[in-house]
Amino acid sequence: MGKGADTYRHKGLRAKLVDELRKKGISDERVLDAMLQVPRHLFFDKTFEPWAYKDNAFPIDCEQTISQPYTVAFQTSLLDVHPGDKILEIGLGSGYQACVLAAMGAKVYSLERHRPLYLSTTARLGQMGVRGVRTFYGDGFRGLPSFAPFDKILVTAAAPEIPKELVRQLREGGILVIPVTRGAFQQMIRLFKTSDGKWLEEQHGEFRFVPMLEGTE
Ligand code: SAH
Numbered sequence: 001m002g003k004g005a006d007t008y009r010h011k012g013l014r015a016k017l018v019d020e021l022r023k024k025g026i027s028d029e030r031v032l033d034a035m036l037q038v039p040r041h042l043f044f045d046k047t048f049e050p051w052a053y054k055d056n057a058f059p060i061d062c063e064q065t066i067s068q069p070y071t072v073a074f075q076t077s078l079l080d081v082h083p084g085d086k087i088l089e090i091g092l093g094s095g096y097q098a099c100v101l102a103a104m105g106a107k108v109y110s111l112e113r114h115r116p117l118y119l120s121t122t123a124r125l126g127q128m129g130v131r132g133v134r135t136f137y138g139d140g141f142r143g144l145p146s147f148a149p150f151d152k153i154l155v156t157a158a159a160p161e162i163p164k165e166l167v168r169q170l171r172e173g174g175i176l177v178i179p180v181t182r183g184a185f186q187q188m189i190r191l192f193k194t195s196d197g198k199w200l201e202e203q204h205g206e207f208r209f210v211p212m213l214e215g216t217e
Helices: 008-023 029-037 046-051 069-079 096-103 115-128 164-168
Strands: 086-090 107-112 133-137 150-155 170-182 185-195 198-207
Touching: 008 029, 008 069, 029 069, 029 096, 069 096, 069 150, 069 170, 069 185, 069 198, 086 096, 096 107, 096 115, 096 133, 107 115, 115 133, 164 170
Parallel strands: 086 107, 086 150, 107 133, 150 170
Antiparallel strands: 170 185, 185 198
16 A cells, blocks of 8 residues: 555554454454555554554544544445445545545545545545545535446435435445434434335444535535
8 A cells, every 4th residue: 555654563553453343343354354454544643643543533634533443344344345346435534434445446436525635635545555546525415426326325424314316326236324313313324225216224323423514615
């Protein structure tokens, strides 16, 4: 994965983090393997490097957060990623989640509504020599119609409800994973699109995310 210091010490810390995730119930070896590969510390300001391999969420630019590793692992497992999958991510943020998907062989299209974050993360992924991630500046509620349909769609911010436009941009048989605000908490929803206009929904527990907001800034 290109430039930047990734040492044996960092690899050791990642192996410990992956063990921790396994103990917490993550069992998809493809997900764990990808998280073993992606150097999470390179997505943080150098000052905060010591926190990079703890199982915690962490603040990034524009008052956003890089999701907790457990949450990344959980959402990625629900998505059932296969090499070659064409995946739309809503909420590029630091780019870490997008890189985990790319490490699993997916072709990732990731949208971010904060221009400074879109620019800095796009530059970082370029410096790291990441392949398989294309970044876009725009509003996730609109998706990326010109690239649809997608095999999978992953939303990494809490939506007020399931955006119909995203379901529309999913292929038949595709999967959408999205945290949706239900009352006082956010419920992780996995949606299977069965045919045009029809889908099945599963609930996968409560999580905490920054809100999915309309428009760009
Ligand atoms: N996947 C990211 C997590 C970032 S937090 C990572 O691995 O670091 C969620 C991100 O979603 C934030 O960067 C936020 O700005 C972005 N976001 C929120 N609403 C959005 C929308 N409507 N469209 C695109 N991005 C959005």
